[in-house]
Amino acid sequence: MTQDWHAETLGVRAGSEHTEFGENSEAMFLTSSFVFENAAQAAARFGGQEPGNIYSRFTNPTVTMFQNKLAALEGAEFCVATSSGMAAILATVMGLCSAGDHVVASRSIFGTSVQLFSNILKRWGLETTFVSLTEPDEWRAAVKPNTKLFFVETPSNPLTEVCDIPLLAGIAHDAGALLAVDNCFCTPALQKPLALGADIVIHSATKYIDGQGRCLGGAVLGRRDVLEPVYGFLRTAGPTMSAFNAWVFLKGLETLHVRMAAHVQNALALATWLEQQPAVARVYYPGLPSHPQHALAMRQQSGGGAIVSFDLKGGKDAAWGLIDATRLISITANLGDAKSTITHPATTTHSRVSPEARAAAGIGDGLVRIAVGLEHIEDLKADLLLLTR
Numbered sequence: 001m002t003q004d005w006h007a008e009t010l011g012v013r014a015g016s017e018h019t020e021f022g023e024n025s026e027a028m029f030l031t032s033s034f035v036f037e038n039a040a041q042a043a044a045r046f047g048g049q050e051p052g053n054i055y056s057r058f059t060n061p062t063v064t065m066f067q068n069k070l071a072a073l074e075g076a077e078f079c080v081a082t083s084s085g086m087a088a089i090l091a092t093v094m095g096l097c098s099a100g101d102h103v104v105a106s107r108s109i110f111g112t113s114v115q116l117f118s119n120i121l122k123r124w125g126l127e128t129t130f131v132s133l134t135e136p137d138e139w140r141a142a143v144k145p146n147t148k149l150f151f152v153e154t155p156s157n158p159l160t161e162v163c164d165i166p167l168l169a170g171i172a173h174d175a176g177a178l179l180a181v182d183n184c185f186c187t188p189a190l191q192k193p194l195a196l197g198a199d200i201v202i203h204s205a206t207k208y209i210d211g212q213g214r215c216l217g218g219a220v221l222g223r224r225d226v227l228e229p230v231y232g233f234l235r236t237a238g239p240t241m242s243a244f245n246a247w248v249f250l251k252g253l254e255t256l257h258v259r260m261a262a263h264v265q266n267a268l269a270l271a272t273w274l275e276q277q278p279a280v281a282r283v284y285y286p287g288l289p290s291h292p293q294h295a296l297a298m299r300q301q302s303g304g305g306a307i308v309s310f311d312l313k314g315g316k317d318a319a320w321g322l323i324d325a326t327r328l329i330s331i332t333a334n335l336g337d338a339k340s341t342i343t344h345p346a347t348t349t350h351s352r353v354s355p356e357a358r359a360a361a362g363i364g365d366g367l368v369r370i371a372v373g374l375e376h377i378e379d380l381k382a383d384l385l386l387l388t389r
């Protein structure tokens with residue numbers, strides 16, 4: 001039946017299971033372990049001959065409902081929920097790669113993801129080559145015989161660059177590698193990478209899936225045979241999602257489509273307005289016709305997303321001045337919240353990236369990022385008062 005439902009209906013209804021108490025809202029199963037009827041059943045569960053819950057590091061009914069709902073929305077066969085977005089990226093690599101393997105990643109990924117690949121995973125013998133998100137030839141040239149994984153974020157953080165997912169998937173597959181897409185900025189409400197040819201979708205559920213800035217969580221989605229080792233890593237190493245957080249994310253997914261539509265509407269209006277302000281040198285937003293990959297973005301996404309970045313002519317002083325003069329917008333590096341947030345990437349999210357790498361990624365000192373929330377657009381414009389003064 002779920003096959004025929006529209007995405008909005010899947011968000012509200014898919015994956016739900018009910019106990020004999022007849023609750024309408026999904027139940028939160030706060031239990032670390034599950035009891036068996038007898039020793040034989042325990043043995044059958046542990047041996048894998050009988051399906052069912054054993055221990056919440058392996059499976060938990062609330063987490064399973066979240067996984068099934070998100071899988072329905074992404075059009076994925078299988079979903080593995082994790083304790084955070086970073087845990088989702090780590091679990092993907094730990095499950096699918098070994099020491100001596102090679103990864104090709106976009107240079108313009110989340111700052112912590114750069115750290116994970118270039119410092120931590122490097123110490124464990126995984127080599128990563130960073131290339132331009134928007135130059136397919138660089139991806140082709142970076143491939144080695146031991147390349148296992150391509151890793152991208154589209155649109156990217158904070159410059160909202162967009163890559164051609166079907167094209168990169170083709171290059172990855174020719175190289176015998178898998179393409180993983182961090183779909184955090186779009187969510188399945190705006191973009192479905194698996195349908196575009198990607199093998200794996202990664203989420204930080206902390207962002208739009210929660211939607212109200214409460215819980216940390218993540219997910220990895222794709223084919224079951226591909227992701228079985230990722231689940232194996234989680235079950236053994238332990239960065240699983242908590243049942244409480246899964247319950248919050250289940251509620252978040254119910255409103256995902258209406259929230260994303262409202263985020264996109266606000267973001268497009270703000271980006272259009274910012275482009276007209278004399279203090280602004282350049283606006284980065286895929287929904288604007290001036291965006292270099294606007295046509296591609298509109299083909300791949302059903303909206304520009306809610307992240308709007310812009311360069312101020314006055315550099316760092318102007319950026320910090322604008323941020324400090326806000327009264328409504330929250331000064332925080334988080335995104336995907338109903339509350340709009342403002343940040344200075346060069347000194348926060350990307351401060352641990354070397355100045356050279358930051359310059360190569362195009363993150364200048366005058367860059368400001370706004371994750372546009374659900375407040376009224378006129379109140380948001382009024383809060384950026386230094387631009388209009």
Ligand SMILES: *Cc1c(COP(=O)(O)O)cnc(C)c1O
Pocket residue numbers: 084085086087110113153157182184185203204205206207216217218
């Ligand atoms: C926040 C974020 C992550 C990491 O997620 P956490 O839940 O904070 O661990 C990964 N990728 C992108 C694009 C993000 O914005």
